[in-house]
Amino acid sequence: MSALRGTRFTRRGWVLLAALLFSSASAAPRSEGLVTPSRSRTAATPALLPPGTEPLPTGKVQALEARIREHLKGRLLAGLSVGVAQGDFAWTTGYGLRDIAQRRPATPRTTYRTASISKSFTAMAVLQLVEEGKVSLDDDIRRWVPEFPAKPWIVTVRQLLGHLGGVSHYRDPARENHITKRMGTSEALALFKDWPLVLEPGTEFVYTSYGFNLLGALIENASGMPYGKYLQEKVFAPAGMVNTALDDFRTRDIHHAVGYRRVNGTLLRSSKLDVSSRFAGGGARSSVVDLLAFGRAVMASTLVRPETTRLMQVSMETRDGRMTDYGMGWATYPVRGHYVVAHAGGQPETSTFLLLIPAERLAIALSANVEDQAELLKDLASTIAEQLLEGGSRRRPVSAEDPVDEVLHEGLYRLFTYGRAFHTFHRAGFAAPPEPGDLPTSFAEVSALLSRESLTGDPRAVLKKLKQAHEPRAHRLFIRVGVQMAEQLAATLGPEALAAYPAEGALRFFEDYLRACAQQPCPEALQFTPELRAHIARLAGPWKTANSETVRTMVLRAGPELPAALASLQSAFSGAPVHPDFSEEALELAQAPGAPPERTALLLDWAGKTHPGSIPVLLARAEGFLRLGDAEAAELLYRQALARPLGPELLSPEKLLSRAHRHPLAADLLRLSVKLYPDSAALWKALAARELALGNVKPANAALTHAQELAAPLPAESTALP
Template structure:
């Protein structure tokens, strides 16, 4: 087995296998990719990742590389053609197959699913194919995770549907977005019953084969599969072999296995129109909308949400043995794919860094606004930029240009002349949705079109971001003849000019890669940002620094990183929550609670929400700090006493620590709060088992 020193990637082996017809990167890009190797090695060591494969295709250029190990026990290196479980990256492939059948007239998007899967029980409301594609059909996700996520036996399609077919709908179809693999299992059954072929056979003949995806197959634990990787998970700080789970129960939602080159071939082939018509591709790319007029940010098989003012389609996958991500940027002819054999790792971070290497653009600029009364202005600027520039990148044209003047008037009236900052924020949050008239998309895309018409290169805003985008529009509109361009309310214009000027001074400040300590970082950054109204938000980097310090056992340096976060970003809920979590890990529960309360006051739905703290407790446990995770859950319950899931998680922590009386008490409290919460059946089972054994 490779030593951990070698496994730390000081001497890892790397392989590059470009596809036969692909061109190699040019010299400049090749040099940047070589530097990328060092970043990957450091990041993988920090995450304790056994192995990973990552690559991109842009136009005719393709690059794929394997890092680390496919099998630690036998020292098998990872390669470009290593075979991973795809997990939910299967879903856009299933969506493509359904849309093929729609094009052939064999499937009606608005027909009830029982038209094609007659054995699926009729529900109180129609469950249609269209709504299944967008996770809007009211189908629930896992209810008993301890059972449903740990099947050991192979399941047929009929058996897979039987797992959830009698679940009640969680909402009337069309009214609520609920991400669920079960809905995509139903779509797999549609494919089989309409085509007369098994799901895998249909996909091979009509999707994978035509796109040249020769390595993509159904996962089969008994089959001999070339280049199959071994999966791993972290137990505390120790890498362990993954639990064996047969994923046939998720067949068309996450039951496949493939390689990064095949993932790239899928992304490129879909956008190239090789298996779908332009009309079907447009359906995949368009966010669905709830009956109440809210975007779900999920189309048909793809997440679709503007990032950094870019139009992007993506899908992630998480499953025993694997973590995957697929990004596609249609207007750039760029697809990025990544797969790891470590469960629950953040593969998106690797894809985002590769995007920066390939394009030379930052993934997303995140200005921190140092004045509380200016934060709603920055929030508005961000959404105008994200929606507006992405619209121009996607279609080349503004959205509803004839309504631009009215959109500006509505923004001025309802967001910028509000004395109530909370009401203004609610309007901004609602303004991107159809129910809000899509006024922010209308105004933002009009701004982008005006800037382009005046000779501004919209690509430059990848480096300037929302503050520069809105500032430049304001300067342009102020210089234009009266009435020729929509204008913002004067106080907003004045504030944005000041924020833009401050950002001009600080926006180019980079995270100091070579700082030797948190104290040195603090000196550099606090000096650079002192007295500024807007400067870069390095919370992600500080969080990673704290994580790395904790991983080395340097709790003092980790706590110092939390102190740096609140010193630089006192108005940030993320900074306060990070500091609170680190204080809890250090054993200072009183100071931790104060920081967490402050984080919750900053943003009730943010980093100190019940869900966020629940996830943070799991991360502490995964890092070996079970007691700190338990204490954090107890603090979270003080902040969110009515949240049943927090009590359920606390019960599971007590079980792991062999504290049965406390576990039973926690589970019973969860059931008192909500007898039907998602883990209720599992909680009753644990209570019964503990009662029998004690």
């Protein structure tokens, strides 16, 4: 078979390709009992809820349980505890087992290592000391921790709180994740204090648990109390966290979860780690009930003053004006127009996630006793937010056949998400609005950036600018323009109108803004250019059908209704330049264990027709050709994917290397990858190892020679000018 020739397939061709494409897919390991909540209480027993809350209404609980079961089905997971607080209502439950050997269920009372959520506790303690006037944010950390040796630059408390201090993270996780010795503060500091800084403080975000150990030592020296005692008295007790403490094997009770790791499709006990070595960066344990209590205390500013809460939850900046999406002890970023404050945690025995949406009074706490579950927990948090804040809509990316429309929509989306998020955050009192500046000039800049001339000239260059347009070095362009749009919408249509846009999307946000400007006339300069308005109308009209409520809440499922569902979506997407992206769902269903070739063929054919620019679809089709032995056709499809605006990001040498490592066609993918990136020594080296493992000595030697030539330094004379 030669290279594609237009890639039009007959139905029979798709069936053959489907059979070959997924013939080696292995069944996903299933975990017993995961879709059923653990019931550790009778109906007469009070629910385990954070202080001051009432049970979430039954209808909401049933909807949440259905969505969570959907995510957990077929997962290899031991135990999971879930906590949700919305306003003054809360719900907690457990799934699976906290101890497999003893068959003990996971419950809301189960305690797990919090891992890096501990950083949020540490940051809260430091800010309390700042409020008391004992510590200044701009103090040199050596004032409080003199045993930390002098470095070429001063490292401040503020920088450490935002991971801008240049302090190294773990250097040797294989060793540092197996420390079993119980350590005091000085011993924990001795692990890293003599290391050089990895870079000049303030210049780059460098995530570091050891930097937070320095803050733990500060807390002890500034307060005169042991770190754990300070947290108990000043943070945990006032927040109502009754089952939270520093983790210690010697004091664990029967409610603590046994930790597991996934190895070759099964669960094994986690390696032992004494987390006193990372005490202030990841050394606590807690339950989801207590994490909700902490989240509610944070949102209510009961542990520090409101102005301090605002300080913690606003992104810090590098010296050259880049936002880090991290405040003080919290990650901070917009998601679909919601201002999110969150922290994830992961270490031996545990995966955790605490997400707050302060302006909408939502807190979500998730803890699992299996390592490396960050993506699952973030997906679950997203699902819960969808259900409670977005009417059950499914969060999907947007698909566009035309790369220019793809980049245009990305710009509109980013204006919407920053605008709505920051507006609601400010309106709820969590931060001051940005200075509006010269709004006519700002709207003109946006119009120029999103003009057809700009987009068609170099879509990738424009995409890069779009991703930086909210930053201080870009004068917070997208934040200022987006907030102005949200304020106009709230003033004209009412503040409640803003609630619809996370589900209905950026195009509805823009369409309503222009309509609001017609009702309460905005200056012409604040309505974008006629050209951009025309393009917004071109995308927004068909979007109403393509993103209808029926589409937003639809789920693709195997069964007799699948063909009708696909036909319905194809009809909804017809004529729409952009529409919700169902491609990954279709591919996942196509790859499901035991999927008949006819169903796989139907899904592949449908995905190719409705999502022709989808990188996952292009890659799936390419790998089908690799199975057929047509490397030329596969390479052409990979090049098409690489040519998409997001191609260089999603198909970088590092991403391709990672993809090859876990793929049954690893050698074929690496052979293809070195054609895409012939100057990547890492890809050539990986190919050499793979060829050698297959017994292909001559190709292995050739690949290794390429890798060595690329890695070798240039001769000195080659750098000299003629």
